[in-house]
Amino acid sequence: MAVTLKAVAGRAEVSVATANQVLNGFVDRFAESTCERVQVAARDLEYVPNMAARSLQKQRSYLIGVLFSDANASLFSEFTHGVMQGIGSTDYSPIVFSHDSLRTEAKCLERCLHRKVDGLIVGAGIDEAGQTNTDFYSKVMASGLPLVEVFGRFVPEAVSGNVDLKQAGKMVVDHLRAAGHQSIAHLTHDRYDVARHSGIGPHYDAWEMFRGYEQTMLSSGLTPVLITHPLRLTGGFSQSCYESGYASLRSIMAHPAKPSAVFCYNDDQAYGLIQACHDEGIAVPDRLAIVGYGDEKLARIIRPRLTTLRRPSRETGRRASELLLRMIEKETVESVTLEPELMVRESA
């Protein structure tokens, strides 16, 4: 049915070996006329190499596994688009899985391993108890499989393509200070410091963001005001964040530091907080300025429009897959850091 190398070789009147070499770029080993004939034949027949055969021989699947946590569902599409860009016109294809629990995450990973993916891009999850699949991933890495982590750092040894959340904290504080705010609170959730209490290391996103905020506040001579709120985590991460944001207004208003601005862990918390302000008749941004993180589509829709840090999702996908491809080629690579962008709108 399909056009094989043999067919191309036949048409060009050379051996399959020759055809193969020519088509794989070893043109300088052959007479120009030979190369010409082979290339023409391949084009005429619309030859496409059979990946299964190539895989078998090369001991590579030309597949990269992408594991994505539902917690980031809203940027899944952007992210996979970026992955595609990074893969470009190489022979690789992404096999993509989205997971909503540690169990399904482990299952997805298992599938990728069975498929013998050449590398893995991992957006890991964390459950209500602060548990992760870190050990599983560590084992995978130990086996030598290239792995790039995105949207968090739960696998300490992994190369990562993450947003610079310390910088995020700094950008927001600087922006709010410039607008005259002195009492700037940081709203996050009750697991923000899981990085300290678990083996995850100092790179849990909430912790990193908090540290960026804290350091900037201190070095600006301001007092950090940390407000945390528990996540219910039934009904999904996003919904829980919204609710925690809503519920936190009370703590914010009751706080002795009388915050005039709040930097939220993510957009969902910010939406919740804005809604609470609305319900309580608290003017945003006049009485309380609010900044989020993420810049989902809703940020431009909600009123007042949300001032927030744009999370470069597509770029994350692109950079992560570029890194991974280089790792697969046995290059040594460093983690990359992506910069957020402050989108100043109405809420701050």
Add this chain to the structure above:
Amino acid sequence: MAVTLKAVAGRAEVSVATANQVLNGFVDRFAESTCERVQVAARDLEYVPNMAARSLQKQRSYLIGVLFSDANASLFSEFTHGVMQGIGSTDYSPIVFSHDSLRTEAKCLERCLHRKVDGLIVGAGIDEAGQTNTDFYSKVMASGLPLVEVFGRFVPEAVSGNVDLKQAGKMVVDHLRAAGHQSIAHLTHDRYDVARHSGIGPHYDAWEMFRGYEQTMLSSGLTPVLITHPLRLTGGFSQSCYESGYASLRSIMAHPAKPSAVFCYNDDQAYGLIQACHDEGIAVPDRLAIVGYGDEKLARIIRPRLTTLRRPSRETGRRASELLLRMIEKETVESVTLEPELMVRESA
């Protein structure tokens, strides 16, 4: 490196042929003790078949291509999750691509074909001019490649796993009538009737939804009120819908039929409309009841909470992949229809 069938056969002291047969379920051809030995050996060695080799021999890639339009970005994660469920524990893996233009869509399709996927799940796009990749897909189908279409019907011959949008129209009208509304408008976009003017056939989602609305109105003795608004389509589909919803309030209020309720094409339009009402001081739902379609996370967040039809995204993915697998097995299958669910909240 990896455990091969040969290794299993060696350990069980049988030939590879025997080991293979046993592990593929042809147990009744062999002595019970033989089967036992093979199975034990496979388990002990944690044997996993090499897909590349199997593919090569079976002339199947065990890959299914998933093409997804950015226009539905918000449900991508849910959808792929469903695809995974449908694939279950079969040997198939999804290679997933998200596209944001006809060009990238075609490129993704091309990649899938090069990879020789065994089947395709397609969420097709449509551009500003109403163009689609229908011809491309038709050609693919003509070649015999199993294809299931979701989230729209741009490929007339394709098996589809779509939501019953006629039913959606009916459900909403019935609900609003029961609440006493007589003048119920349908807000959609200016391409709603592309189905009539192009070769796409009568299944463009906006058209189907309109027809369900129209038929129910007529059979209830009410006069359909159609309000369309152009989409800018720069800045993405979602954003454009929001803007069109916002801008349409003017037309709605100026309409001689004086609508007391509006059924919107999607949640984005509904958000826009709600926001416009808010800005103009029009009470929702008292003065104007609003119903959307989609039930994205925002629907529960916006105030008033949006009454909307839930679009079963995960189920769509699950059913679509189930259908596709059956098609790959040469079964004859029918398109399936999924039912939306009315989520009654505050806006209507």
Add this chain to the structure above:
DNA sequence: ATGAAAGCGCTAACAA
């Protein structure tokens, strides 16, 4: 009831 052998399409080492 089991095994030997050919071959899927491609690659790479070696021969000519």
Add this chain to the structure above:
DNA sequence: TTGTTAGCGCTTTCAT
């Protein structure tokens, strides 16, 4: 400069 050859790991037909 080009061709011959031996697999990669699995499936399947045909002997035994």
